[in-house]
Amino acid sequence: MSSFPVEVTKGDEITLSCMSNGRPSPTLDWVNPSNGSNIEIGPGFLHIPYITSEHQGIYKCRATNQYGSDEKDVDIRVKDLTWIVLVIAGIAAVLMTVAAMASYLKNKASKRGQYKLDKAKPNNNAQIPSGNDHQENFPLKKRHP
Structure with missing residues (x-):
């Protein structure tokens, strides 16, 4: 005893x-x-x-x-080890949330800068440069090797 x-x-x-x-x-x-x-x-x-x-x-x-x-x-x-199971489940839930959020942010960041040009409308606003006007002001220089 x-x-x-x-x-x-x-x-x-x-x-x-x-x-x-x-x-x-x-x-x-x-x-x-x-x-x-x-x-x-x-x-x-x-x-x-x-x-x-x-x-x-x-x-x-x-x-x-x-x-x-x-x-x-x-x-x-x-x-009673019930609390350990609850802590492990909580940690798993947090990790899954972080992984989902990271995946969402990565996906969102990879789409940044991608545009569907086939549905683009022409620029008719005179205050917004179209890009064509600037080529005259900034001619490309030839590079000599």
Whole structure:
């Protein structure tokens, strides 16, 4: 029997053992604080095939004969790892959102500067240069190799 807390995870299986020597041989029984189901108690053992939070508490093994009794206890603490699953799911959701946003921005950036010229209308506004006027002002120079 352990004198310090024993941490188990929800869903684990656990067997507590208890032994005693004496003359006459003591009888062993268990005192448990839980109202949990699925607890199997036998001579010298207590077995829980599927731990839940309702099984948490201090379990006592009591040895008794005509000369007296003695007991040892073990403190069972049940950890529930549901929060870890929720954190991992949250991180996955954030990563998927970031990936989708990055894909959207990349796609948007790659389309920048692309125009469908087959549907373009001619420029009839005199204030907006068409581009043809500027070629006269800026003639191309020949490059000499």
